[in-house]
Amino acid sequence: MEPVSRWAENFRWGGVSVLAYKENGTHFKSITRQVVFEGDPELPCQWRYFEVEEGGYSTLERHEHLHVVMIIRGEGRCLVGDRVHDVRCFDVVRVPALTWHQFQPVSGEILGFLCLVNVERDRPQLPDADALAALRAVPAVAAFIKT
Ligand code: MN
Numbered sequence: 001m002e003p004v005s006r007w008a009e010n011f012r013w014g015g016v017s018v019l020a021y022k023e024n025g026t027h028f029k030s031i032t033r034q035v036v037f038e039g040d041p042e043l044p045c046q047w048r049y050f051e052v053e054e055g056g057y058s059t060l061e062r063h064e065h066l067h068v069v070m071i072i073r074g075e076g077r078c079l080v081g082d083r084v085h086d087v088r089c090f091d092v093v094r095v096p097a098l099t100w101h102q103f104q105p106v107s108g109e110i111l112g113f114l115c116l117v118n119v120e121r122d123r124p125q126l127p128d129a130d131a132l133a134a135l136r137a138v139p140a141v142a143a144f145i146k147t
Contacts (some may be wrong), residue, residue, distance in 0.1 A: 005036065011051060011073055011112050022059070027126060027147055030056025039119040040046040046119055051112045052076070052105050057146045060135075065121035066135065067095040069103075073112025076105045077144065082135070084144045100127065100135060102145060 006014040011092075013036060021031040032047035037047035051073065052058060060079070075088045079102045080095055086106075087093060093099045093113075105111035127135065127147075136142040 001038075011049065013049075025059065028057060028059045029146070030054075031058055035106075036114070046117050046121045048115045048117070049112065050115060051110055052103060054105055054108060055111055057093075058101075058103040058104065059124060059126070060100060060147055061126055061143050062098050062100045063122050064097050065118055066097060067093075067101070068116045069093040069095065070114045071111070072114055074105055074109035076103055076109065076111035077145055078103045079141060082138050082141055084140050096131045099130070104144070104146070118147035 002015060005016060008014050012018065013034065016034045016036055019033045019035070021028055021033050030064070032051050034049040035046060036049050037045075039046045049072075050058065060129060064141060069092065071087050071089050071091045071093070073089065075086070078085050078087055078093055079100060081092065081099045103113065132147070
């Protein structure tokens, strides 16, 4: 890979493919993925850029691995645990282990964010009926989440 992956306008980078968010699954909507940094044995993490269109959402999920997210396009809202936060460009969001999370753009916006993860990571878990009921016990969370 070239040392510089050139910004190619409109949140695309030279040599970086625009991929489906996940290879399969139905618990998300209108979201793409670009792997900006694939990981290296000496730096075993990946830097992904996700973009969520108006009306879309990332999977409501949790896992053992951590995320550090930086918003770099648009405005949105995110669930982290049992709270919903407003986020905008250059805000940094830390998602701890085993913490429910979901990202959505606000009306009229595309939400784009970089997400840092370990290369070695566990598979995300989806909420079962009990977990959904627990999440929905918080009114602001109930009003926010999409599945
Ligand atoms: Mn996640």
